[in-house]
Amino acid sequence: MESSSNDVQATDRNALVLYGSETGNAQDIAEDLGRAVERMRFKATVEEMNAVELKELLQYTVVIFVTSTTGQGDIPQNANRFWRSLLRRKLPPSCLSRLTFTSFGLGDSSYPKYNWAARKLSKRLVQLGAQSFFEAGEGDERHDDSIDTVYLPWKQSLRSHLMSHYPLPESIGPIPDDEPLPPRFVLSIDGTKGVTSSMSSTSSEDPPSTLLPIEEASEAIIQSTSRVTPTDHWQDVRLFSMDMDEPAEPLLPGATLIVYPKNFKTDVQALIDQMGWQDQADQPVHATKVPKELGWCTKLEVCTLRDLLTHGLDITAVPRRGFLEKLFFLTANAEQQERLKELIDPSGSQDFYDYTTRPRRTILEILGDFPSVKIPPSSAVDVFPVIRGREFSIANSPSRLAVPDEQITHNQPPQIRIEILAAMVEYRTIIRKPRVGLCSRYLKSLAAGARINIGIKQGSGMQRLLTRPVIAVATGTGIAPIRMLHQARAKATGSTPPGEMLLFFGCRSRKVDYYFADEWRRAANGLTVIPVFSRDADVLIDMAKTVQLGGQDEPPPTAGMPVPPSLSASTAGLDTSETGMLRRRDAGKNYVQHHIRRHAYKVAAMIRGGAAVCVCGSSGTMPKAVRLALEDALVAGGLCASAAEAQEYLTTRVEIWQETW
Template sequence: MASLRRSILILYGSETGNSQDIAEELGSLCQRLYFKSHVEELDAADLNSLLQHQLIIFVISTTGQGDMPHNSLLFWRKLLRKKLPPGCLSQVQYTCFGLGDSTYLKFNWAARKLIRRLEQLGANTFFDSFEADERFDDGIEGAFSSWAGKLYDHLLEEYPPPAGRIPISDDSILPPRWSLSPALSRSSTDSPKIISHSDIDVPPPGPLPIPDGWEATLAESKRMTPLSHWQDVRLLGFDVPSRAAGQKLACNPGDCLTIYPKNFPEDVQKLITLMSWESVADQQIDLSACPSLPRNLHASQPCTIRQLLLENIDFNSIPRRSFFKSMSYFATDPNHKERLLEFTKTEFLDEYFDYATRSRRTILEVLDEFTSVKIPPERLLDVFPLIRGRDFSIANGGALLAHPTGDENIIRVELLVALVRYRTILRKPRQGLCSRYLTSLPINASLRVGYKQVLTPIHGARNAQRPLVAMATGTGLAPVRCLIHERLTHPNPGPMLLFFGNRNRSKDFFFEKEWDNLSKDGGGDENATLTVFTAFSRDQPDKVYVQNILRREAETVNGLIPRNAIFSICGGSTKMADACKETVFDSFRRSGEEPDREKQLESLTWWQEIW
């Protein structure tokens, strides 16, 4: 056991990056107590590696319908092997921080499943695990801050630093996890690779080196809302050719296409100026000289700092509290330093939320305000977050995946995307990075996209015969549209009820003619199995929402539950999801007194995608 002393392995399962961010913060916390900490995604670990460390910390999000994140599925399969003896992990001492959303029926199931399996294999906890909830008043951030503080105290008491040492103070900056120093020291000044500037401020063209990515071409960008409408919603069509050996993209309802956005040259130049990086921004650097790099860095080699900023660094994201901590080490103005440190303290959590989260302030805007902060260029990858791909539910399905020209080697994949633009208390309107990037793409632009398969499928011939109750608001209609069309490719599909909500029928009723053609009430086939109910909240003095229409149609909905109906709810409102779930469950409970009524609700297929 001597070789295991002061060694902690921190493993994360992350879909959107939150678990990874938390894992990396825990790595820094452990470093301050002189632990040798290793931070890795779950799929990078095997069971033997669990036995090579004194302590293990798991950080895992629940995705989809109680599923493990995609980057933990390989590890999970290893953990489930039947030939593993019950006590094979008896030496493992662990704790787990779970991230979940209580609006989902299977809240924090990934963490619960992981803990249950670890216990079956003999592992023991060294500190109480915790289930965080997006719906907490202080969100995941506040829950983690409190739990991490208690973990720090426990480690300090039970696993004190080596004799004569005190914990590394928060006032002292830790060595970088990833440093560009080796690459900068070997940078080329003779033939710098300079990203050319044009009069048009658009991201650089061309695909990124995304592992296992698919080549795609933007073939269509159709506006789905009137030009006079405040919201620009687009139906984007991407042509995706087959890979070598005829491998086609096989899309199903619930699958996602991942778009990797880029930054704009004007913003990049502003950051370079703020950080005083002009002398090194366009020098060619060789990243292979660095001993280690972030796992999700998809950078061309060789490259420049400017190119990394354009294609890889997410300086337009909302800063985490850990970023303010990093900024404080490089602030030369005492007032700036004091203010930055306040944002990192638990007692000032509300001020952090007001300043950063609620106002949606970006890292670039924060750096523009705290001008005494000059982050060294070699710390670029260590301090700044990376741009992560944005997942969009595929909006078509079944035969619709065929290319319009009939080319069997190309499929047309459609995404229903709301181009995010809104206002907060700040003067400048907010605009999502990916929305701005997609807006800038010309037709025929080439890019490389990722692809994620649905983890809990509700499609296929057998599921198509079950009744479907689909509830969707806004662009949440995308996976529902895909599912409905996929069901129609199978013989004798079961009845389908679509409850769709938005603001105005004249402006926000996506695919209205399509639904009319598919439903009997809309004038379609008299044998149609689709019935559409709408709730346009702003079309009458009293607002009407999806849950109101659900309540009105409760008798019809209740009659489908004993027939093993599938319930699908998709959209951008947790309040809507909660209200719909409460409406369905309460009305079914009140509709009869059969003893198995509660069991029917417990076994209900409730497929939910809320963001």
């Protein structure tokens, strides 16, 4: 990101903003910081971490690292190569002594290793001699206003610090907020007539079936799509089965499948009409630089603006503040400009969230609210966010399919079948029109035989659980990675057979969302399934009659379970901490955490025997409530003497693999 040439720059002040991002949130923060330091007249560059070498860091006045945490405290993929370069043993301990840096981490406090990536990155930089010039920031997605609760005040403090420690000459001030910054990406429209895009579809397919040459993506063919929840149930959950070429590396438990969605023709045409792009929409476009996610457009013989809008730009996303900032400069209507100014003002963040985030208002709808905004077609890539692939946990352990004779003749690679269990994102807000996720809408449009672009991301850490005893806790579609793990354990070969696996599976009802019920009823290979139905009328059934836990020495549930005095109901009722609130919220309900306590002796015995724990499903209170129940079970099961000891035991001696969303 370079500042405009007509702005006065202090040539000795430059800033590098590096990001590691899986879903794009960290990248959005990095780009916002890039704009902020550019307004302070730093020469600003924004890149993913993998795009730079260590020696390049020393060329900048300041370096700002922004990273999310993925997997089990891991560095995002587009920062992993950079991270590995920091871990080289041959690096001198003072090799980064001239580096001045700060960092901002994006995390989810429901994970045990909250903001782990940012913390270990900062620690390693300091070990190599780097100096932190400003206190690190840590944003939490669990906050009411998400990451911005911490990020916005942190950014303002960072700005004040930079202006104080790296002042401009008295005759030069920062670039005013009401002055536009130069675009990072600019398209040129080729007016050549009669040129046809190779991506164009002459059929009525919506969205178009044409596939992109996406880097590291593969082609898959949909074999079946089936709804697995009743049609009268509010949530539409579907099982997708697809075939693809067998990857070079076998898929391990915890792997995810990336689906690359696309926009529908009707939405694309609505935007073209609103912006007045009818004459430019089907003309070839050229660009010397595009976001990495749009690299496919440079590989096409012809790429049009319509192609970019259909396959690359997320025109139905709920925008971040930066999008509205760009719209502010693209309208001449004083009233609408004033309203945009109110929305992007950090001091009025409540107004911004009430308008965008809470009702999930989309970019197309916002442009409809501000009809005077006219985006130049050359600025489309700079203004709109890009479409990013959506990750889904793989729900089966794939095996090679039988190869037909004709495939052998044509020397085609072997195929595998992959399944994903996907909940369609559909809901209502204060806006009359129902909200539907871009990828959900795309997946629902697919029929058997459809070809789609997919990517594969290997799991992190779950493969270590192929032979160990495992206590698995899953809710809803979180059963998908657990099913893959169970199938992989059943197929495992070696001298050591898999250890016992105990699964607590939380659902609403046995007739609604007890996914793969037949498989769990036939459970074998050391698997015991404890189904937990939170909404069934008979939730108080004696689970000891339906679940056989071999060797269990605890009393039956009706006899009660010993509860440490520190965890008694009377104490919890007076407890105003998060722990106390979790206990009160659980009172009188039937969730997986209640059954973990019910089977405390079994849980404690398995953990004493070296069992690992897997927690999969919805984020938020569930993972915290499960962890609290595990602590209670260790005390009630006799493994630990107190809640404090149980907490320490879980933290230091038990491997916990968590995948929540």
